[in-house]
Amino acid sequence: MTTLGKPVTVVGGGEVATGRVAHLIAADAIITVICPPSGLSPELQYRVARKQIKHIPRNFDIELDLHVAQPSMVLVAIDSPSASTEIYTECKALKIPVNVADVPRECDFYFGSMYRDGPLQIMVSTNGNGPKMSHLVRRRIEDELKQEPFGLAIERLGVLRRRVREKFPGSGKAEIRKRMQWVSQISEQWTIAQLAKLDDDMIEKVVHNIDDEPPTFEHLTNT
Numbered sequence: 001m002t003t004l005g006k007p008v009t010v011v012g013g014g015e016v017a018t019g020r021v022a023h024l025i026a027a028d029a030i031i032t033v034i035c036p037p038s039g040l041s042p043e044l045q046y047r048v049a050r051k052q053i054k055h056i057p058r059n060f061d062i063e064l065d066l067h068v069a070q071p072s073m074v075l076v077a078i079d080s081p082s083a084s085t086e087i088y089t090e091c092k093a094l095k096i097p098v099n100v101a102d103v104p105r106e107c108d109f110y111f112g113s114m115y116r117d118g119p120l121q122i123m124v125s126t127n128g129n130g131p132k133m134s135h136l137v138r139r140r141i142e143d144e145l146k147q148e149p150f151g152l153a154i155e156r157l158g159v160l161r162r163r164v165r166e167k168f169p170g171s172g173k174a175e176i177r178k179r180m181q182w183v184s185q186i187s188e189q190w191t192i193a194q195l196a197k198l199d200d201d202m203i204e205k206v207v208h209n210i211d212d213e214p215p216t217f218e219h220l221t222n223t
């Protein structure tokens with residue numbers, strides 16, 4: 001489920017809630033954090049001041065915060081198992097997807113260990129078997145991937161793909177196949193570092209003629 005532009009409520013303002021909010025910001029959700037003023041972490045206070053999130057300074061209220069507000073998702077990270085269960089039960093009744101941190105039986109979905117680099121997003125899950133292991137596997141992936149500019153390369157590839165579709169908008173089967181082959185050949189043949197250097201001028205040269213074989217990076221930079 002995408003959270004892009006959707007209202008998501010985070011219950012609690014401690015360490016776990018702070019981590020949840022960082023993921024939600026990266027996922028472009030509209031975030032409301034509910035907890036007493038004393039429970040709001042310094043990082044969340046900073047985010048409130050920068051208007052990245054809204055804070056409701058009190059304990060969670062089922063009527064106001066679920067029935068009236070109708071969020072599309074609820075993430076619970078509070079230190080009260082009984083209040084968590086109450087929120088979970090009402091979310092189920094209202095069919096609102098909910099995650100109660102560390103309580104698998106009260107989760108419609110689990111969090112995973114996340115790696116992000118620009119538009120690249122990788123989530124590691126052990127399906128509840130060993131969250132620390134998710135963390136360790138993610139670290140290995142991160143150590144490997146951070147050696148190359150994947151995020152930038154993917155961003156540039158996105159610009160190229162959109163430009164190719166603008167220039168060759170055909171919707172026939174053969175045209176779509178040709179366009180797809182052409183883009184995937186570039187994705188495959190160019191290195192990550194080369195893709196990251198694909199600026200707008202180069203993109204115009206690359207999309208010049210889709211009927212030719214896709215140019216190599218060397219060919220493009222030597223002409």
Ligand SMILES: C[C@@]1(CC(=O)O)C2=NC(=C\c3[nH]c(c(CCC(=O)O)c3CC(=O)O)Cc3[nH]c(c(CC(=O)O)c3CCC(=O)O)/C=C3\N/C(=C\2)[C@@H](CCC(=O)O)[C@]3(C)CC(=O)O)/[C@H]1CCC(=O)O
Nearest residue numbers: 101102110111112113125126127128129130131132134135
């Ligand atoms: C991945 C990560 C994402 C995140 O939360 O952001 C995450 N837990 C993380 C850390 C972590 N959590 C715990 C430890 C202590 C060591 C250990 O137990 O291993 C550590 C390690 C640490 O702190 O370093 C304790 C713990 N967690 C759960 C239980 C209950 C149970 O297993 O029954 C207990 C025992 C409580 C107790 O004993 O009472 C349950 C869940 N935790 C999940 C996610 C979901 C499964 C995801 C999966 O399978 O991959 C799931 C099912 C539900 C959920 O919370 O969504 C994040 C690492 C992020 C990162 O660092 O990259």
Ligand SMILES: NC(=O)c1ccc[n+]([C@@H]2O[C@H](COP(=O)([O-])OP(=O)(O)OC[C@H]3O[C@@H](n4cnc5c(N)ncnc54)[C@H](O)[C@@H]3O)[C@@H](O)[C@H]2O)c1
Nearest residue numbers: 012013014015016017034035039059060077078079101102
């Ligand atoms: N999955 C994970 O990675 C992970 C790791 C550590 C802890 N946890 C679990 O997450 C929960 C929260 O952990 P934490 O370290 O962030 O706790 P914390 O003590 O730092 O924060 C608790 C927060 O809940 C708020 N709160 C309490 N009752 C509330 C209510 N009724 N309405 C609104 N806000 C309320 C407090 O004001 C505070 O902001 C714990 O129960 C713990 O079991 C999960």
